[in-house]
Structure formats: structure tokens, C-alpha cells
Amino acid sequence: MSQTPENEIIMKGINASPGICIGKAYLVDKEGVDIVEKYDIKKKKVPAEIKRFKAAVKKAKDELRAIIDDSPKELQNAHILETHMALLKDKSLYGRTIKTIEKDRVNAEWALKTVVSYLLSIFQKMTDSYLKERASDIVHVSDLILRNLVGAMTENIAAIDKRVILVARDLSAADTSQINLERIKGFITDRGGKASHTGIIARALEIPAVVGLENAITQIKSEDLIIVDGNTGIVIIHPTEQTLIEYEERKNQYQEYKADITRESHVEATTADGFHLEVMANIELPEEVVSVRNYGGDGIGLYRTEFQYMNRTEFPSEEELFDRYKDVVEVMNPSPVTIRTLDINGDKALTNNYHRQEVNPVLGLRAIRYCLKKPDLFKTQLRAILRAAAFGNVRIMFPMISAYFEIRLAKRMLDEAAESLEKNGLPFNRNIDVGIMIEVPSAVITADLMAEEVDFFSIGTNDLIQYALAIDRGNKQVAHLYQPLDPAILRMLKHVADVAKEKGIKVFMCGEMAGTPHHIPIVLGMGMDELSMNPQSIPVAKRVIRSINLKDTQALLEQALKQTTAKNVFELVRDRYGEILADHTYSGNFKLNQ
Amino acid sequence: MVSEEYVYREVMIRNELGMHARSAAKIAKLVQDSKAHVWVKKGDETADASSIVDILTLACEKGTTITIMIEDPSDIDILNAVAELVESGFGE
Numbered sequence A: 001m002s003q004t005p006e007n008e009i010i011m012k013g014i015n016a017s018p019g020i021c022i023g024k025a026y027l028v029d030k031e032g033v034d035i036v037e038k039y040d041i042k043k044k045k046v047p048a049e050i051k052r053f054k055a056a057v058k059k060a061k062d063e064l065r066a067i068i069d070d071s072p073k074e075l076q077n078a079h080i081l082e083t084h085m086a087l088l089k090d091k092s093l094y095g096r097t098i099k100t101i102e103k104d105r106v107n108a109e110w111a112l113k114t115v116v117s118y119l120l121s122i123f124q125k126m127t128d129s130y131l132k133e134r135a136s137d138i139v140h141v142s143d144l145i146l147r148n149l150v151g152a153m154t155e156n157i158a159a160i161d162k163r164v165i166l167v168a169r170d171l172s173a174a175d176t177s178q179i180n181l182e183r184i185k186g187f188i189t190d191r192g193g194k195a196s197h198t199g200i201i202a203r204a205l206e207i208p209a210v211v212g213l214e215n216a217i218t219q220i221k222s223e224d225l226i227i228v229d230g231n232t233g234i235v236i237i238h239p240t241e242q243t244l245i246e247y248e249e250r251k252n253q254y255q256e257y258k259a260d261i262t263r264e265s266h267v268e269a270t271t272a273d274g275f276h277l278e279v280m281a282n283i284e285l286p287e288e289v290v291s292v293r294n295y296g297g298d299g300i301g302l303y304r305t306e307f308q309y310m311n312r313t314e315f316p317s318e319e320e321l322f323d324r325y326k327d328v329v330e331v332m333n334p335s336p337v338t339i340r341t342l343d344i345n346g347d348k349a350l351t352n353n354y355h356r357q358e359v360n361p362v363l364g365l366r367a368i369r370y371c372l373k374k375p376d377l378f379k380t381q382l383r384a385i386l387r388a389a390a391f392g393n394v395r396i397m398f399p400m401i402s403a404y405f406e407i408r409l410a411k412r413m414l415d416e417a418a419e420s421l422e423k424n425g426l427p428f429n430r431n432i433d434v435g436i437m438i439e440v441p442s443a444v445i446t447a448d449l450m451a452e453e454v455d456f457f458s459i460g461t462n463d464l465i466q467y468a469l470a471i472d473r474g475n476k477q478v479a480h481l482y483q484p485l486d487p488a489i490l491r492m493l494k495h496v497a498d499v500a501k502e503k504g505i506k507v508f509m510c511g512e513m514a515g516t517p518h519h520i521p522i523v524l525g526m527g528m529d530e531l532s533m534n535p536q537s538i539p540v541a542k543r544v545i546r547s548i549n550l551k552d553t554q555a556l557l558e559q560a561l562k563q564t565t566a567k568n569v570f571e572l573v574r575d576r577y578g579e580i581l582a583d584h585t586y587s588g589n590f591k592l593n594q
Numbered sequence B: 001m002v003s004e005e006y007v008y009r010e011v012m013i014r015n016e017l018g019m020h021a022r023s024a025a026k027i028a029k030l031v032q033d034s035k036a037h038v039w040v041k042k043g044d045e046t047a048d049a050s051s052i053v054d055i056l057t058l059a060c061e062k063g064t065t066i067t068i069m070i071e072d073p074s075d076i077d078i079l080n081a082v083a084e085l086v087e088s089g090f091g092e
Helices: A043-070 A078-088 A091-104 A108-124 A129-133 A135-149 A173-178 A197-205 A241-263 A286-294 A318-332 A367-373 A375-391 A404-424 A441-445 A447-451 A461-469 A487-503 A517-526 A535-547 A550-560 A566-584 B021-031 B052-057 B073-087
Strands: A009-012 A014-017 A020-027 A164-168 A184-189 A209-211 A225-229 A234-237 A278-283 A300-303 A337-340 A394-398 A433-438 A456-459 A506-509 A530-533 B007-012 B038-042 B045-048 B065-070
Touching: A014 A197, A020 A184, A020 A241, A043 A078, A043 A091, A043 A108, A043 A135, A078 A091, A078 A135, A078 B021, A078 B052, A091 A108, A091 A135, A091 B052, A108 A129, A108 A135, A108 B052, A129 A135, A164 A225, A184 A197, A184 A225, A197 A209, A197 A286, A209 A225, A225 A241, A241 A535, A278 A286, A278 A535, A286 A318, A286 A535, A300 A318, A300 A530, A318 A337, A318 A375, A367 A375, A367 A404, A375 A394, A375 A404, A394 A404, A394 A456, A404 A433, A404 A447, A433 A441, A433 A447, A441 A447, A441 A461, A441 A487, A447 A456, A447 A487, A456 A487, A461 A487, A487 A506, A487 A517, A487 A550, A487 A566, A517 A535, A517 A550, A517 A566, A530 A535, A535 A566, A550 A566, B007 B073, B021 B052, B021 B073, B038 B073, B045 B052, B065 B073
Parallel strands: A020 A164, A164 A184, A184 A209, A278 A300, A278 A530, A300 A337, A337 A394, A394 A433, A433 A456, A456 A506, A506 A530
Antiparallel strands: A009 A234, A014 A209, A020 A225, A225 A234, B007 B065, B038 B045, B038 B065
């Protein structure tokens, strides 16, 4: 290389979408917007400063107008943008900023910042969490004005004309709606988790993404050469020639591996001794059904429904929900689609919000608790699900059940929703399987009671492990203690599976554990009827299942239950299945605490 | 305090989400042609009905009773239109 070599920087984030890409960075977010300078304006210059502010608002308005005009109709966020248009000229924002420039003789950026901080302090005190979150609308609008004031031209994402790796602080729905996605090789964002908008889009498009990098944007410049490894969550800036060669190789290996595994993805998952298991997919967007089909999913084991409720100023209507559900149900028919009712919780509802509403949202008002408290909201969704059920094979699943009465209440509401549809003369199907997520320890221990009320259990291992071991996975201090193979977890899973067998109901698993190759032998030994996972994980999982023997896994489980630590259980699995797993999984993924 | 000179109507917020940005925008739009000020009052706090932000800062959840006041009696049609909009749950 002829230019001065810059040091290679390796960063670790969250692997939101698998794959490897190498390319030039393209920054779409300006960190400068956060830093607002303050300076005095001479009295004579005040009118000019006000004029500058007005011009910035005008530009912001034109930008919004252009986005609205260019947005495809199917994107439902256009009316949010219309509201933002109105906010731009709002007295309390626009008028007050101008007054502040006049009165305090400060620059427009600082005046706007002062006004916004004041407004946010009012929102901060609100108790209604939904209204409180509306502060984000004001933040969005003021950011837009600020960008125009600071003179930092907003990067026009729509104008990207070469294949690049998009680097942003965060990507909103409005941002992604502008991107010409064929031009994007991969995504890197500072904010967000696996369930972030960027992650979902990247997985749907099957391009690599690493999110939650925290400060990538300050380290990466446009045109920098970067490597994104969406399998491991690694991002490398200014890679050395040697690293480049290594990653080119890995990239090719991954592509070969992927092609290889996808070829046989439609072969059934039947163990060597003839036990058949359904391998289902977890999805979040209707668009993902394409991946489900491609990767050979036998149905949808978990359809997360939160997406339609996020990043918007009002909840979706029954028609809107029904349309989306019906799309998925029709495409998948006759395969089952398991629709999980709204699971609004801490990290999901907060993706794009600036204020935390609860001190401990994971233990707070979320999922079924929230829905039972908002019967109108809940019934709107239940009606939409029952109506979609008339078009295919639907199951309904309630999340975060922690007490028996919650199932009774939820089922009563489901009946009421059916009755109201009957009255309205709308086609629907109430004759669907009703199940619950088992993800709270209290539900595990009372599984015998719960089983009387439902047709199936679906074990959500991510939350169950977190609640059972009292481990916050996002907390780096304790994340290493998050162990799916912990003896406590194995006993809980076994208990749930046994109760389900005894009571004659089905038992599924839809957490990450179900899709992790080296957990599959243990999970199989428990006697799960179905596993559900990210579409991308299906081909490998099916391969692993085909190469093992159910009888052996039962013997393995018996041994595993005698172990005292997760490490011992892991070693047991490795000793028995290491070779098979190494053959079928992508290198580097086979380790403890994955 | 509701002034005796003002004409006012009391209405209850009926939509599930309370008064959010889009509903506030609908009110602001209705009052943009009023002759004099139109106010929205919740408890002791008063907001300018022509400002979305001002209305939002009142934090009107579902079930909140608000008072809509006009300074000029000739804005009575606007008053009624706003009251009906709120009563209808903003058409949601």
C-alpha cells in the first residue's frame, strides 16, 4: 500500500445479521448535531440570526416534504412525517426559539437547544408512558432543524450510487425508507440491538449487520475501508493486508458454506432413528416469510407483532394489523403461523425513544400485563388475529404469562373479541390453538395449572434464562453467567416438557437456545415437538437433527442432568457430538456461552 | 381559572392513546383561523390551542377532562368543532 498505513482498529458490537462484507464506509449521520456551540449575537445581527433560523426551518420543511412525496404508499409512517411538518412551525418551538434569539441574543442553535431542553423537561415529568415518549417527536424535529443550521448537509441516503457499507448512529424507519437497498453491502450502527430496525431490515435482505457499537461513528470516516463480520459482531477499520486476505477467505468460506447448507434446507428434520421434528421460524416482519420459505422453515413458530406499534404516534388500526397478519397467514398456508400478542417491553419500546419510562422495565408493565391493562388496544389485536385465522392455519400465543389468572383473562378477552366479530358479521375463526410463552419461572413451576387452559407451551429461553438466573445479558459485568446449559435451566426445561407430555399438550421452544446447534441434542432429548428459530439458523439445525439419534440424546440428557455446572454439561455435549457439530456449523461458533 | 367572560366547553379525552402529536395537530389546525386566542385547559394548566407542543405538554391521557375556551364569542363554531373532535376520540 502506498499511502501511510493507518492502524487497524477492531471493534466488537452485536451481530445483528450474519454474513461478511468488505467495502468502503459511507457515513449517514453527523455526530456534530449533538454538540451545540453557544455564542453571543450582537444586537444588530439579531434579525440576521432569526433569518438564518427561519431559512433552516424552511429547508427542514422542504426535506420532509420531499421524503413524504417519495415515500412508497405502503410505508405507514407518512402521517408521522406530516405531524413533524406541522411541528416545525409550532409556536412553542419555532416562536419560542425566535423569542429566545431576540431576548438572550444567542445563536439560533443554542436558542433552539434551550427551548427543546425546556420542553423535554416537561415531558420527563409525565406519568403516562405513551404521552411521555412523544418527546421523541420534538427531538426528531429539532434535530432536523439543527442539521440545517449547523450547515452540515444531511447526507442524502437516496443518492448513494456505489455499493457501500452504511455507517450510522442509528437508522430510523424514515431513513431506511429512503435507502436504495441494492446499493448497501452491510450496516453498522452505534445504537440498537438485535431487534432494532436495522437488524430486521438487514436480516430480511440477508446482508451483514453489526449494531450497538457505541462509538463507531467517531472512528470511521466515509471512504474508509472496513470489514463487517455479522457472524461474530466484529468490525475492522483500516484492515491490514493480511487481515484483508484472511477475511476474503472467510467470506468465501461463509458463502460456500451457506450455499451448501441451503441446498438441502428443504429436506425434513428427521433423526437417524426416525423421529420427526418441525423446525419453524421466528419472524418480525411479513417480508421475512420469503426467508422462511428459502431456508426451509416448516411454519412460523413465533411471529412477533411489536414492529407495527413502534416508531409511530398512534397505535395501528385493526384493518392495518389484519392486512399484515393475513399476508403472512396466506403465504404460509397450510403451515401454521403462531402469532404472539403484543410484547411491548423495555428495550423494544425504547429503541427510538429518549427517556426510560420505568426503572426496571424487564420486571415492569410489559407484554400480557400491559395488554390486560389496555383492553381496547388488546382487543383490536385479538380481533385482527381471529380475522386473519379465517385465511389459514393460525395459533395464538400470549407472552410473559406469570400467573394462571392471566390466561383466564386473556382467553376471556379472546372470546369477547370473537363475539364482537360475530355481531359485526365479519369472517373469523375462533377455533384456533391457544398457547402461552413459558418464560417466567413462576410459569414453569405452575406449568401443571397452566396446561389445563392451553393447547401448547412455547418456551422462550432468552427471557426464561434471564429471569431464572437473575442475569441481565446486556450487562457486561454478569453476561458471562448467562448459561443456557446451567443445571437450573435444564431442570426447568425438563419439568415443562414433562408436564406437557403428562397433560397431553404440545411443547415448543422458540428462544435462541432452540437454534443453537450445540444445544440441539439436549433440547431434542427433552422431547420438544417443535423448535423455532431465526430463518437463517434453520438449515443448520435441520442438518444437525438429521445426523443425530433421538435415543442417544435422551441418554445424553440423563447424563447432563447429573452434572453440576454448565461447563460440565457443555463438555459432555462436546465429547459426544463435537465432531458432528464441527462438521455442520460455521467455524468459530462452537463455544460455551453462545 | 375559567374566566366568566370566556365561552367554554368541557370534554373528555376518549381515544386510547390520549392526546398525542397527531391529535394535537388536528386541534391546532382547527383553530388556526380563529379571531382570538383559543385555550385548552387541564386542571391549573393552560395551553395555547394553536400550538401542538403546548397541547402536548398538558399530558392529556385517556379519561382526562379538558376545558376548551374561546376569547371571542364569534369563534363559537371553532369551539364546537374542537369539542366534537375530542369527543369523537379524534376519529381513531
